Amino acid sequence: MSELTTTHTIDTATGKEAPAELSTERVKAIFSSIARKYELFNAVSSFGAYRRWLDGMMLQAPILPHHDVLDIAGGTGDVSRWVAKAKRPAHIQCTDLVPEMLEVARAHKARGDFGNVPIDFDVVDAQNIPYADESYDIITMAYGIRNMPDRPRALAEMYRVLKPGGALVCLEFSTPPNPAWRMLYRFYLKHLIPFWGGLITGDKAGFVYLAESIRAFPDQRGLADMMEEAGFHDITWKNYTGGIAAVHVAEK
Ligand SMILES: C[S@@+](CC[C@H](N)C(=O)[O-])C[C@H]1O[C@@H](n2cnc3c(N)ncnc32)[C@H](O)[C@@H]1O
Numbered sequence: 168m169s170e171l172t173t174t175h176t177i178d179t180a181t182g183k184e185a186p187a188e189l190s191t192e193r194v195k196a197i198f199s200s201i202a203r204k205y206e207l208f209n210a211v212s213s214f215g216a217y218r219r220w221l222d223g224m225m226l227q228a229p230i231l232p233h234h235d236v237l238d239i240a241g242g243t244g245d246v247s248r249w250v251a252k253a254k255r256p257a258h259i260q261c262t263d264l265v266p267e268m269l270e271v272a273r274a275h276k277a278r279g280d281f282g283n284v285p286i287d288f289d290v291v292d293a294q295n296i297p298y299a300d301e302s303y304d305i306i307t308m309a310y311g312i313r314n315m316p317d318r319p320r321a322l323a324e325m326y327r328v329l330k331p332g333g334a335l336v337c338l339e340f341s342t343p344p345n346p347a348w349r350m351l352y353r354f355y356l357k358h359l360i361p362f363w364g365g366l367i368t369g370d371k372a373g374f375v376y377l378a379e380s381i382r383a384f385p386d387q388r389g390l391a392d393m394m395e396e397a398g399f400h401d402i403t404w405k406n407y408t409g410g411i412a413a414v415h416v417a418e419k
Contacts, residue, residue: 176316180337180376182383187294190316190384195265197373198242202267204368210217212363218336220412221245224309225253227405227414228336233257239325240264240311244272244280246338251284251386259284260303262291293321301330309338313384329419335399336416342386343410352411356381366397387413 178185179194201208209217224246229339234256238243238247250259259281263269269288276286291297293308294317306325315321325335343349349368356378364374385393391402399417405414 178320179314179316180379187316190314191264193376194314197370197376198265199267201364201368201370201373202243202265202271205268205271206245208364208367209245210342211367212360213238216408216411218246220407220414221249221309222253223405223407224307224338224414225249226337227416228305228307229334229416230252230254230256230305235302236260237298237303237306237320237328239264239291239296239306239308239321240314241272241288241307242268242309244269244275246307246309247272247286248275248280251281251286255282255284256305257285259286260289260298261286262289262293264290264292266290293324295320296324296328298328300327302328304331304333306328306335307337310340312337312390313339313380318393319397322394322399326398326419327372331419334416334418335394336414337390337394338412338414339372339390340381340384341390341406341410341413345409348409352383352409387415390415391417 175184177183177186179190232255235258236250236256238259238261241247241263244261247259247261261272275286294315306329312318343352360378361371361374365371387404394402394417399419400415402415404413404415
């Protein structure tokens, strides 16, 4: 990391410049407290759509059987489980900033939910990845980059640990291009997401943050531009559910 300089950091709820600690401490507090209810919230609040988005992500992800896959912001292991099932790679390294989220992922492993795909877990801040240059074939990341106060640095770190010819496959909430659909979705985000989140996890404030961070996040083109600035090329994306979510694939 020594040659990477720290870029300006933002408050991930507003997109405005702020010390990194503000967002990092908030995200740790939210995800450590909701870890055990996170999957239920996902299923209920997206009306099950998150499964289709993960299926789409797998269709787009160029993962081969001999690949070593790094899952960034892997949380409770949803993406890693989808990768294990759909692609059966040689190895998955599932990482996250918050140990409580990874505890749930470990419990999935104990239940055999990754089949016989070898998987390891590590607490990792994506803005400072403790792995060697060019060590992974593919990086997956779902709903991770939005929560990071230094996104250019995180993307530069991902670029660094990818092998040449590798790819970053990123699922994230995005901006519906159709204005009517966008308005409806923003109403849902502002009023219903905190309601569902509060009901299921008891942490309404955490879901006010979720809604705010989605609103403040760049659109599909904006995220592609950030990836390009980090060094990635041939960046493509596909919208899901009218652009509520998008999967970007960016090559090294
Ligand atoms: C909405 S969850 C997504 C989890 C998982 N990828 C999924 O699809 O269910 C966001 C995750 O990002 C993690 N996260 C936030 N900031 C991070 C950072 N700087 N480095 C690594 N993980 C981070 C959080 O701890 C949380 O588990």
